[in-house]
Amino acid sequence: MDFIHSLTPDFFDSMVCAVIIIGIALAVVRLYSDFTRKLPPEDRPPQKNEND
Secondary structure, eight states, X not given: OHHHHTOOHHHHHHHHHHHHHHHHHHHHHHHXXXXXXXXXXXXXXXXXXXXX
16 A cells, blocks of 8 residues: 555656656667668669650
């Protein structure tokens, strides 16, 4: 029963802040890895000539 009394609004506010901070950190790591990855070589389709 003591556990239920420890669930205060401040505890939930702290949990929300922690989840937001963790989410932002994961987003930053993902964006960094996406922007710094090596791009695959560009294979362009053959150009069509207007004379054909």
